[in-house]
Amino acid sequence: MRLTSEIFVAALVRRVFSEGGFAAVERRGAEAAGAVFIVARDRAGGLQLFGPAPQTLALEGGGRAFLREAARDEADLAKRLEREARFDPDFWVVEIETESPETYLTLVTDESGTD
Template sequence: MRLRSDIFVSALLRRVFSAGGFAAVEQRGAEQAGAIFIRHRFRDGTEDLYGPAPQMLADDDGERRFERRLQRVEAPDVDTLIARERRFDSDLWLIELDTETIEGLFGVVNAD
């Protein structure tokens, strides 16, 4: 059984803050099972965007896994992709992270 979206987001924010970073909820989604997108901002103004990993890339252990959708792009590129995702799923969560590294914060799968 997978953790509810609202609980996962709350735990993620706490982990980021405890590591000395900043995190914010840009858009609140469905509490039970809303898709979660994570926007990781870097000091040089670029961003990475992580979205839910496809089922075939995720382990069946109930943990949420993410895949990197965009890497080191400008903010408008992230906004464009999120706007497209919202057309399909208006219940998605968008979380913003301003931290040195995402290592240990959430699971990322390799699509390679």
Template sequence: MRLRTDIFVSALMRRVFACGDFAAVEAKGAEEAGAVFVRQVFRDGTESLHAPAPQSFFDEDDSGRRLFETRLARVGAGAVAEAIARERRFDGDLWVVSIETDDLGDLIEFAGAEPDDDGFFRR
């Protein structure tokens, strides 16, 4: 069974703050089962957008995991905002979490990624 979205987002934010970085919820969606989009903000002003991975990346026994894929990598803030606006027109129950960090480390897990020797899912 998958963890409720509001609990997942709360735990994600706590982990971000524990790393000394900053996070904010830009948009709240459905508390029980809303999709989570992660807006990664870099120090140089560029941003990346990480979205829920398609169901084809999940095994039958992966019912509780949340996997992400990178939709946009190190682009301007406007491009990320446009992509989020398009997604919100399609799904008004999605969450947007903005994280200011240069390295997501082990904060979220990427589809198809294998952890490195330190256990981080780097891209």
């Protein structure tokens, strides 16, 4: 059974804080099934964006998997989230500060060669 988006986000935020990091919910989406996007920032100010993996890459047991998305800077990030808002306004955005987001997320690679 898959955790609701609200529980997944709460657990992620708590885990990051418990390990001495910083996390913030930037946008609250649908409680049960809103898509979750993660913005990971490093101490140097760099950012990475992770979005939900497509169903074809879903994990056994219903866990959440993420794909790295192209977002080189704040402008790219804003454009991507604006596109998502037009498509589905019920998404979440969580920002975490970490040098290694893979510690907190299950990352998968798109089989088409992009990740």
